[in-house]
Amino acid sequence: MPGATLYDKLFDAHVVRKEPDGTALLYVDRHLVHEVTSPQAYEGLRLAGRKPWRTSSIVATADHNTPTKDWDQGIRDPISRTQVATLDENVRATGAKAYFPFRDRRQGIVHVIGPEQGATLPGMTVVCGDSHTSTHGAFAALAFGIGTSEVEHVLATQCLLMKKAKSMLIRVDGRLPAGVTAKDLVLAVIGRIGTAGGTGHAIEFAGSAIRALSMEGRMTVCNMAIEAGARAGMVACDDTTMDYLRGRPFAPTGALWDRAVAHWRTLRSDDGAAFDATHVFDAAAVAPQVTWGTSPEMVTSVAGRVPDPDRERDATRRDGMAKALAYMGLAPNTPITDIRVDKVFIGSCTNSRIEDLRQAAAVARGRRVAGNVKLAMVVPGSGPVKAQAEAEGLDRVFRDAGFEWREPGCSMCLAMNDDRLEPGERCASTSNRNFEGRQGAGGRTHLVSPAMAAAAAVAGHFVDVRRLF
Amino acid sequence: MAPPRPSGPAHPMQPFTVHEGLVAPLDRANVDTDAIIPKQFLKSIKRSGFGPNLFDEWRYLDRGEPGADNARRPLNPDFVLNLPRYKGASVLLARRNFGCGSSREHAPWALADFGFRALIAPSYADIFYNNCFKNGLLPIVLPDSAVDRLFADVAAFPGFRLVIDLPAQTVATTDGSLVVPFEVDPFRKHCLQHGLDDIGLTLQHADVIRAFEAKRLAEQPWLQ
Numbered sequence: 001m002p003g004a005t006l007y008d009k010l011f012d013a014h015v016v017r018k019e020p021d022g023t024a025l026l027y028v029d030r031h032l033v034h035e036v037t038s039p040q041a042y043e044g045l046r047l048a049g050r051k052p053w054r055t056s057s058i059v060a061t062a063d064h065n066t067p068t069k070d071w072d073q074g075i076r077d078p079i080s081r082t083q084v085a086t087l088d089e090n091v092r093a094t095g096a097k098a099y100f101p102f103r104d105r106r107q108g109i110v111h112v113i114g115p116e117q118g119a120t121l122p123g124m125t126v127v128c129g130d131s132h133t134s135t136h137g138a139f140a141a142l143a144f145g146i147g148t149s150e151v152e153h154v155l156a157t158q159c160l161l162m163k164k165a166k167s168m169l170i171r172v173d174g175r176l177p178a179g180v181t182a183k184d185l186v187l188a189v190i191g192r193i194g195t196a197g198g199t200g201h202a203i204e205f206a207g208s209a210i211r212a213l214s215m216e217g218r219m220t221v222c223n224m225a226i227e228a229g230a231r232a233g234m235v236a237c238d239d240t241t242m243d244y245l246r247g248r249p250f251a252p253t254g255a256l257w258d259r260a261v262a263h264w265r266t267l268r269s270d271d272g273a274a275f276d277a278t279h280v281f282d283a284a285a286v287a288p289q290v291t292w293g294t295s296p297e298m299v300t301s302v303a304g305r306v307p308d309p310d311r312e313r314d315a316t317r318r319d320g321m322a323k324a325l326a327y328m329g330l331a332p333n334t335p336i337t338d339i340r341v342d343k344v345f346i347g348s349c350t351n352s353r354i355e356d357l358r359q360a361a362a363v364a365r366g367r368r369v370a371g372n373v374k375l376a377m378v379v380p381g382s383g384p385v386k387a388q389a390e391a392e393g394l395d396r397v398f399r400d401a402g403f404e405w406r407e408p409g410c411s412m413c414l415a416m417n418d419d420r421l422e423p424g425e426r427c428a429s430t431s432n433r434n435f436e437g438r439q440g441a442g443g444r445t446h447l448v449s450p451a452m453a454a455a456a457a458v459a460g461h462f463v464d465v466r467r468l469f
Numbered sequence: 470m471a472p473p474r475p476s477g478p479a480h481p482m483q484p485f486t487v488h489e490g491l492v493a494p495l496d497r498a499n500v501d502t503d504a505i506i507p508k509q510f511l512k513s514i515k516r517s518g519f520g521p522n523l524f525d526e527w528r529y530l531d532r533g534e535p536g537a538d539n540a541r542r543p544l545n546p547d548f549v550l551n552l553p554r555y556k557g558a559s560v561l562l563a564r565r566n567f568g569c570g571s572s573r574e575h576a577p578w579a580l581a582d583f584g585f586r587a588l589i590a591p592s593y594a595d596i597f598y599n600n601c602f603k604n605g606l607l608p609i610v611l612p613d614s615a616v617d618r619l620f621a622d623v624a625a626f627p628g629f630r631l632v633i634d635l636p637a638q639t640v641a642t643t644d645g646s647l648v649v650p651f652e653v654d655p656f657r658k659h660c661l662q663h664g665l666d667d668i669g670l671t672l673q674h675a676d677v678i679r680a681f682e683a684k685r686l687a688e689q690p691w692l693q
Contacts, residue, residue, distance in 0.1 A: 016681045017674060021655040025671060027681055029692050037573065039514035048668070054682070056693060065512065079512040079535055086514050121691065131572040131596055145596055147574035148516075149603035157671040159678055163654065165595075195499060196566040199595055229569065231595045252691035260691045295499050295569075316498050316564055323497065414571075416508045423532075435503040435570060441532045 003270025005167050006236055007202045010142035010267070014125050016159055025159045029124040030141075033060035033096070033151070034110045035087040036416070037129025041152035042090040053158040055095035059119045062087055062102045063109045064416045068379050068406035071103055080417065098250070100383075108382020108408040111135040111349035115219065116384055118248025122237045122264040127154055132349045132432065134225040137234035138218035139241055140267035142202075144231040166276035168201040168230065169269075172209035174283040179466040181359065182217035183351060183430065183449035185209065185281075186224040187289035191299040193279055198230030201277065204269060205235050209283035215244040216353045223350045224432055227296040236268035290336050290462050291434045291447040293324035298434070300336060302452070302464045308332035327436055328444050329424065336462050339446070343427040344369075344376035344457040345439070346403075346450050348413035351430035352381030354388050356450040360430075361394040363454035363468055369402035370460030377404040377419070379411040401458065415440045428456035483605040484664035488586045489632045489643065490559030493550055494623045500563060501570035502597060506579040510535055519575055520582030524550065554627045562619055563590040567608075568597025577604045587633045589640065591616050602657050605664065607633065609640060609651045618647075635662055 004012075016025040038060075045051070052058065065080035067073075075081040084102055091099045098119065100107040106117070111132050114120040126136040126143035129151040136143035150160055170189060176182075190197070203225050210218065218235045225233025235241075242261055245251045252260045287301035298321070300307070309321040309332065325332065330339070346352070346360050357380065369376045378398050380386035386408055389395055395405045412419040413431035421427055421443025430453050431438075434445040448456065455465040510522045512535055521539040526532075528550060530543040544551045550558070561580065567590040568576060577600045580588070587607040601608040611619075622642075623629045632641045635658060641648040660667055671678075686693050 016678055019656045023654065023656040025674060025678070027678070027685065036511050040516045040574075043514070050668075053678075077512075083512050083514055123689070124692065129572055129574075131570065133572075145572035147572055147577075147596060147600035147603060149574060149600065153668050153671065156668045157675075157678060158682065159671055161656070161667055161671065162599075195569055196592060196594075199566065199592060226596075229566070229594060256691050260689070263689065295501075319496075320498050414503075414508050416511065433501075433503070433570060435501045437507055437526045438503050441507070441526055 003273040005269045005273040005275060006140060006204050006234055006267060007142070007167050010123065010125070011164050013123070014142070023161055023163050026125060026162055028127050028154050028158055028160060029057060030059065030119060030126040031057045031154050032110050032114055032126065032128035032133065033058055033091070034064060034128070034130060035062045035083045036064045037148050038090065038151055039083065039086045040148050041129070041155055042094070044152045045155050050156045052094050052155045056097045057158065058096040059098045059114060059117070060087065060091045060096050061100040061107055061110050061113055064410045064414065066102050066409040067417050068409050068411050068419055071407055075102065105383040108385065109349045109352060109410055111223065112352060112381030112385065115139065115215070116248070116382055118245055118251035121245065121251065122241060122267050127160065131226045132223050134231065134233045135219050135223040135349055137222040137225065137232055138215060140234060140237040140264065142232060142234065145226065165202045165231065166200055168198055168203045168277040168279070169275040170203055170205050170279050170281065171207040172205065172281045172283050173207045174209055175212065176209055176283045176286060179451065179469060180286050180288060181449040181451065182213055182220040184289045185283065185286050186221045187291065187296065187299050187447060188286045189281060190224065190228045190296045191289070193228055195227060195295050195297045196229045198225060198228040201230050202232040202234065203228065203230040205233060206269070210235055211238060214355060215240060216355045219353070220350055224296070227432055237264045288449060288452050288465055290452065292328065292330060292336065293321065294327055294434055294436050295324070296432070296434060296447060298324055299447070302336050302462055304336055306330045306332055306334040306336070338461065340372055340426070340461040341428045341446070341456050342372070342374050342425040343421060344373060344453050345412040345427055345429040345431065346377070346453050347379030347381070347411050348431035349381065349410070350432045351450050352379060352385065354385050356430065357385070357389045357394050360450040360454040361397045363451050363465060364401040364403060364458065365397050367401055367458040369457045372460045373457055375404065376402060376457040377406055377412070379406045380408050382408050403457065412439050414438060428453045428462065482603070482664045482666070485586065485605055485607050485635050485661045487632065487634045488559070489630055490586060491555065491557055492560045492562050492619070492623050492629050492631050493555040493558035494562045494620055495549060496564065496620060498564040499566045499569055502568055502573050502576040503570055505568065505576040506573065507533065509533065511573060511575055516578055517582060519579035520584070523579040523583045524548070557584070559584050559586045560631050560633065561585050561588045562616070562623060563588060564616070565591045567593050569594040572596045574600045574603070577601045577606050581606050589616065589619065602661055605661065607635060607661060609633065611640065611649055611651060615649050
């Protein structure tokens with residue numbers, strides 16, 4: 001009998017019961033809640049006369065709508081303010097294990113604060129009304145995004161109805177070259193397997209290059225599993241996982257820690273476990289990546305050129321490329337390094353952690369944002385990330401270089417607050433989606449790593465960050 | 470902990486059995502949820518009213534804002550849903566990986582609020598696919614060849630309609646000249662066909678959940 005995959009172990013351990021067609025009732029250990037996808041769920045719960053099943057599973061924060069400056073003035077947009085106030089009321093009325101409201105010093109992007117507080121632990125099922133919940137799979141957790149009806153279902157029952165997905169192994173062997181990061185790696189993976197490549201699958205990322213990543217790097221990779229179509233991405237537990245978690249506020253301590261670690265050590269795929277699909281990558285062959293289109297799969301290396309739709313044989317794909325280039329205002333065959341940027345955004349649940357900021361600051365140090373760049377902004381992922389960066393003097397480095405240093409939140413990743421692109425503006429962004437209008441109607445997004453974003457800021461156009469070291 | 474209650478769901482789901490409707494084609498792959506309903510409309514704390522802002526950036530020539538009078542906004546005459554021949558469409562024909570991107574349920578809410586009852590595409594993003602079933606919207610997967618044929622038929626025949634029969638799991642032309650079967654999970658089909666509140670269904674197993682939870686938290690107390 002073949003061994004079990006990590007996904008098998010995580011899924012099977014949470015099955016409460018099964019329907020005849022295999023649909024499982026899956027128990028949820030951790031429910032992360034934010035202001036955008038929860039109000040209708042709490043309302044539904046209330047109208048049906050129900051209460052949250054286990055409030056100690058809930059960790060909540062406001063992140064999508066919150067401003068990143070002038071916090072003393074509160075939230076000026078009345079509709080955003082109402083949504084955040086609604087979360088305040090819902091959490092205060094029904095309870096939670098932890099709530100980090102707007103302006104709390106531990107507030108931040110939900111996918112940054114979960115791990116940071118030790119609220120995300122190996123072996124857990126972690127859900128949130130947010131597709132980037134896949135981030136938490138970096139801790140050998142089964143973590144995935146859900147819709148608002150499912151948020152209500154979890155609130156009411158502590159469970160979800162779902163069928164087991166297929167399993168996919170993405171094995172990355174070798175070592176990433178200097179200056180090439182987890183972000184470049186995951187963009188290269190998406191470039192090869194496509195944005196629907198992982199649809200219907202749970203992806204396990206493995207191999208020596210994944211094991212060599214820090215927890216923050218692993219979070220960046222798992223974060224973008226959804227951009228490859230997979231609801232869940234995950235990485236096996238190892239010493240790197242334990243070292244990150246030890247001493248976090250909600251992590252177990254003492255004898256309980258030892259018991260937990262003994263269990264967590266089993267959270268890896270057995271030798272010889274069979275996957276439904278396998279893709280193998282060579283880390284040494286990955287170069288810094290830049291997206292050129294309106295889907296994360298539309299990506300190439302910084303040394304590449306904008307592709308020519310006329311050379312694409314598939315009609316739907318060719319049409320998609322032509323539409324993307326028209327939207328992006330790019331001509332076929334343009335060298336990536338000839339693309340000039342108007343704005344630079346360093347932040348988001350993909351790349352706003354302390355290591356991301358250190359990598360960007362290393363490029364910004366002693367340089368100046370180029371004259372053609374209207375705005376370069378750094379948005380830390382959480383209050384603790386911001387405090388740590390300031391303790392290391394990174395805020396000074398950024399400010400001295402001409403970057404704006406902001407308060408934590410989702411910010412211009414999805415532009416629900418005031419941070420956005422104007423029509424036609426072009427942005428080097430460390431976020432996760434380059435969809436049309438994602439960062440503002442008519443805005444043009446190029447996804448890159450934090451170091452590459454900082455390099456674009458100081459050069460005024462895309463440049464291979466390795467030339468700046 | 471909540472026992473099952475006799476009270477009904479707050480948002481009863483419209484059952485789906487047999488639906489006949491006008492078909493509108495959206496001929497592009499990877500239509501993402503940001504395109505289906507842009508982020509500024511996600512600030513609403515309601516489930517309804519998203520229809521006028523479905524595909525907002527493609528549908529209108531100006532930038533949409535919550536609270537604006539959409540009836541007064543300039544329409545994009547080239548966008549397919551603005552063409553008179555597709556007015557009143559309730560079946561959306563789309564390409565692969567429809568609904569990719571965020572988990573926002575505002576996307577199926579907007580599609581349903583606009584008047585769509587069913588979608589036909591070669592594939593969908595997982596979260597979106599799941600969200601549709603919670604809102605009385607049937608996302609049908611058909612092979613590329615069948616979808617290609619339907620795109621050709623929609624273009625060739627103004628007023629092209631399809632009959633979608635969930636119990637029989639078929640998509641058919643009104644004259645019966647074309648009948649294509651489709652797959653759907655039995656449990657999802659059952660819930661959609663009967664408009665069932667799946668929270669109510671799950672709470673029928675509250676004792677099993679409680680027992681599972683007690684054992685789990687006793688064995689792994691750090692999960693508490």
